[in-house]
Amino acid sequence: MSGHSKWSNIKHRKEKSDAQKGKIFTKMGREIAITVRQGGPDPAVNSKLKDVIAKAKANNMPNDTIERSIKKASGELGGANYEEIVYEGYGPSGVAVIVETATDNKNRTAGEMRHFFDKYGGNLGTSGCVSFMFDKKGVIIVEKADDIDEDELMMEALEAGAEDMAVEEDFYEINTAPDDFHKVYSVLEEKGYTFASAGVEMVPQTTTVLEIEDDIKKMNKLIELLEDFDDVQNVYHNWDMPEDRE
The missing domain is CATH 1.10.10.200 (Integrase, N-terminal zinc-binding domain)
Incomplete structure (x- = not known):
C-alpha cells in the first residue's frame, strides 16, 4: 500500500x-x-x-x-485455550484480504467471517488463494519528528540488519526479513526511538485501487467490522486509494 x-x-x-x-x-x-x-x-x-x-x-x-x-x-494462571486460524478471501473488485484470528470457537468465527465478506461485496476463499500475493516482512514505523535525523536513522537501521527504509510524508518505514525483525527493533529501541507500530506483517506485493465509491465504502466497512470483531487479531489487504483521494 x-x-x-x-x-x-x-x-x-x-x-x-x-x-x-x-x-x-x-x-x-x-x-x-x-x-x-x-x-x-x-x-x-x-x-x-x-x-x-x-x-x-x-x-x-x-x-x-x-x-x-x-x-x-504457560498454565500458571489458567485461561482459555485459543486456536489460530487464518482466513483468506476477496473484498470488492477482487481486493486481496488475509485475516488472522484467535478463537475458542472456530464454528462461530467461520460463520462471522463468511457473513462479513458476503455482506460487503466479497467472498471467502480457500487457504492460499491470496497469501501468495503477500510477503512476510518485519515492519517498523517511526513517526517523523524534528529531533530525528533521517540519515542517521537509516544508517542505524541498515547497520542493524534492515533491508531498506522508505521515507514517507509523515513517517519512516523500516523493512526487515522476518528473522531480523527483533534485532533491528531492539537496536533502534536502545537508541531511543519510539514506534508508531512494529511487528511481522503480511506486506502486499502489488496493490488494487478502488475507483467506485460504493466499493470504497464497502471495503472500509469490511475492514472496520473485521478489526472490531473480538476473534480477529490482524487484517492485511492490498487495497489502495486513488491519488486524487489521498
Whole structure:
C-alpha cells in the first residue's frame, strides 16, 4: 500500500487503541498465549514470542500485563485455550484480504467471517488463494519528528540488519526479513526511538485501487467490522486509494 494509506491505517488503529485499550490488550494477550503454547514462555528460546512482545510494546501494553499474559498462557494462571486460524478471501473488485484470528470457537468465527465478506461485496476463499500475493516482512514505523535525523536513522537501521527504509510524508518505514525483525527493533529501541507500530506483517506485493465509491465504502466497512470483531487479531489487504483521494 502507499505510504499515505498505511499511515491512515496506523493512525486509525492508534485512535482506536487510545479509546479501547482494553480490547487491544485482550487481542495482544491472545497472540501471546498462542505463541507461548507453540514455542514456550521463554523469549530467549521462542523467537516468535520476542517479536510478539515487541509488537505489544509498540501498542503501549504495560510490561506487567505482558508478563501476566505469558504466565497465563504457560498454565500458571489458567485461561482459555485459543486456536489460530487464518482466513483468506476477496473484498470488492477482487481486493486481496488475509485475516488472522484467535478463537475458542472456530464454528462461530467461520460463520462471522463468511457473513462479513458476503455482506460487503466479497467472498471467502480457500487457504492460499491470496497469501501468495503477500510477503512476510518485519515492519517498523517511526513517526517523523524534528529531533530525528533521517540519515542517521537509516544508517542505524541498515547497520542493524534492515533491508531498506522508505521515507514517507509523515513517517519512516523500516523493512526487515522476518528473522531480523527483533534485532533491528531492539537496536533502534536502545537508541531511543519510539514506534508508531512494529511487528511481522503480511506486506502486499502489488496493490488494487478502488475507483467506485460504493466499493470504497464497502471495503472500509469490511475492514472496520473485521478489526472490531473480538476473534480477529490482524487484517492485511492490498487495497489502495486513488491519488486524487489521498
